[in-house]
Amino acid sequence: MSEKLWIFDTTLRDGEQVPGCQLNTQEKIVVAQALEALGVDIIEAGFPISSPGDFLSVQEISKAVSNPIICALSRAVEKDIEVAAEALKYAKKGRIHTGIGVSPFHIQFKLRSTPEDIIARGVAAVKFARRFVEDVEFYAEDAGRSEPEFLCRIIEEVIKAGATVVNIPDTTGYCLPEQYGAIIASLKNNVPNIDKAIIATHCHNDLGMATANTISGVQHGARQVEVTINGIGERAGNTSMEEVVMAIKSHKSIPVYTDIDTPKIYKTSRLVSKLMNMPVQPNKAIVGRNAFAHSSGIHQDGVLKHRENYEIIDPKEVGVDESTIVLTARSGRAALKHHLDALGVDLEGEELRVVYEAFLVLADSKRDIGRKDLLELVGKYMDES
Ligand code: KIV
Numbered sequence: 001m002s003e004k005l006w007i008f009d010t011t012l013r014d015g016e017q018v019p020g021c022q023l024n025t026q027e028k029i030v031v032a033q034a035l036e037a038l039g040v041d042i043i044e045a046g047f048p049i050s051s052p053g054d055f056l057s058v059q060e061i062s063k064a065v066s067n068p069i070i071c072a073l074s075r076a077v078e079k080d081i082e083v084a085a086e087a088l089k090y091a092k093k094g095r096i097h098t099g100i101g102v103s104p105f106h107i108q109f110k111l112r113s114t115p116e117d118i119i120a121r122g123v124a125a126v127k128f129a130r131r132f133v134e135d136v137e138f139y140a141e142d143a144g145r146s147e148p149e150f151l152c153r154i155i156e157e158v159i160k161a162g163a164t165v166v167n168i169p170d171t172t173g174y175c176l177p178e179q180y181g182a183i184i185a186s187l188k189n190n191v192p193n194i195d196k197a198i199i200a201t202h203c204h205n206d207l208g209m210a211t212a213n214t215i216s217g218v219q220h221g222a223r224q225v226e227v228t229i230n231g232i233g234e235r236a237g238n239t240s241m242e243e244v245v246m247a248i249k250s251h252k253s254i255p256v257y258t259d260i261d262t263p264k265i266y267k268t269s270r271l272v273s274k275l276m277n278m279p280v281q282p283n284k285a286i287v288g289r290n291a292f293a294h295s296s297g298i299h300q301d302g303v304l305k306h307r308e309n310y311e312i313i314d315p316k317e318v319g320v321d322e323s324t325i326v327l328t329a330r331s332g333r334a335a336l337k338h339h340l341d342a343l344g345v346d347l348e349g350e351e352l353r354v355v356y357e358a359f360l361v362l363a364d365s366k367r368d369i370g371r372k373d374l375l376e377l378v379g380k381y382m383d384e385s
Pocket residue numbers: 014139140141142167169170171172202204
């Protein structure tokens with residue numbers, strides 16, 4: 001039976017930390033409303049203690065958005081938690097996301113602490129946050145490089161303290177999919193009270209593994225994924241929402257579903273890219289300019305015979321009108337004919353062959369062949385024959 005996978009979007013928190021991507025409160029509200037329309041379950045709206053602007057944004061998003069849970073980040077520090085709770089005052093459903101570093105690196109070099117103290121601080125933070133909200137998520141920062149037994153211990157304790165969601169970040173994007181899946185499996189198998197909380201994935205993309213790790217986490221029992229639109233986020237970014245959602249939709253063997261209204265994906269991607277001034281790479285999966293563009297002759301011929309020869313997703317499913325057949329010097333006759341037909345020019349046999357020869361000469365010298373070029377080519381042929 002398919003289970004619900006909770007989509008936790010952190011575009012406005014982890015995504016917005018990227019230099020040059022900062023948004024003002026009004027822009028954040030526009031993005032939050034687009035995320036609500038898209039069907040996101042939880043919006044991480046910001047880190048209220050970090051600045052007055054972030055505080056205001058969390059507060060205003062809480063007022064402007066009704067359906068998703070609004071989440072505010074805090075460290076495992078009382079003042080942070082109080083400020084997060086204050087910023088969430090107007091949220092219909094508010095969540096505090098608190099946590100602490102759990103890897104040997106973080107414990108020793110960042111927090112200069114001991115494992116026992118880290119557990120105590122994590123537990124205290126969760127208990128303190130529960131005074132303000134019923135929904136408390138605990139993040140075990142750098143869990144991807146943590147020691148498995150310690151991770152199980154702290155997760156067991158924070159669930160006892162009242163955590164409703166336990167987030168297992170691969171903060172440095174270090175894990176391979178098998179390793180990340182094994183971390184989630186180990187929590188499922190060794191933490192006695194694990195079923196009292198939802199396990200969340202939170203993967204970074206330093207090795208280009210964020211989506212694969214997230215899917216592996218889901219296959220091993222995680223039921224919340226923390227993602228951003230276009231995969232924006234610290235360094236090489238966070239897991240991209242559109243990739244995870246479409247991977248799940250495309251593979252029925254993964255026993256979960258999401259409530260994302262997928263035809264809204266493309267326009268949400270464009271909105272975030274525009275407001276954050278962050279271009280989407282052309283070959284980006286799902287939302288890149290070339291994600292549904294076919295340029296080699298063999299592929300173009302195949303896709304024109306049957307779309308699914310070279311496409312695993314119908315572009316309409318993600319809000320892209322149609323696939324494109326790009327005319328280049330690698331295009332074949334089928335592609336040229338397809339474009340001529342669209343212009344109302346019906347050429348077959350010898351006529352098509354002659355125009356195609358002329359087309360190849362032009363395409364070798366020019367990158368983009370457009371409508372005007374084709375009409376000129378056909379015009380020349382008509383004049384000559
Ligand atoms: O990557 C990370 O560990 C985080 C936490 C603050 C959740 O972003």
